[in-house]
Amino acid sequence: MHPRLYVNGVLAGAALHEASWGAAGAFAIGRGMLNGGRTGWWKGGVDEAEVLDHPASAEEIERISGSPASPPSPTPSPPVSSSPTPTSPAPSPRPACQYPEWRQAGYSTGARVSYKNKHWEAKQQIYPDNRNPPDSFPGWKSLGDCPMS
Known part of the structure; x- marks a missing residue:
């Protein structure tokens, strides 16, 4: 199984999960469960979450998110200048x-x-x-x- 996380239609993360587990109880977003206790609370908010029981196609991701399921376009390069540019020290x-x-x-x-x-x-x-x-x-x-x- 390869769970994937999309944010606004863009793939934000993926994982390889080969082991199966017996999921008992209600599905929860924003926390984990350990030895019957709720733990690992998400620090932040979750809005408009959708969980699917199947791998989603690019078209389905686009439909759900309202955004194209493609990587963001590259940032354009700055124009080349003929005059020397002062250099600043490299960041630590x-x-x-x-x-x-x-x-x-x-x-x-x-x-x-x-x-x-x-x-x-x-x-x-x-x-x-x-x-x-x-x-x-x-x-x-x-x-x-x-x-x-």
Whole structure:
């Protein structure tokens, strides 16, 4: 299964999900469930959500969103100038953490998060009532610094 997320008709994300699960209870958007408890609340709003029981075609995405299901057009290049342009110093590299930022929530063994510009992996089940961040709880293993970009 390849769940996909479209925002205003443009593909914003996709994932590979091969394992099946027994979904019991009501379908919910904006939170997760761990050991029977509601967790992982979405910080923000959700408006006009549609969930399909089948892969949507480009035409269906266009119909639902009212926008063409195509990537955004490229940004035009600035005009070429013959006069020299003053240069500014290059921006300092910043950490480019690839995992979601840690927050107090439940995590499964093997889950990966970013915290204080480092990557972390859960060595065990982390329950939602654990308020200890990865750098102060032995249930997390440091995977090193986030790469610089």
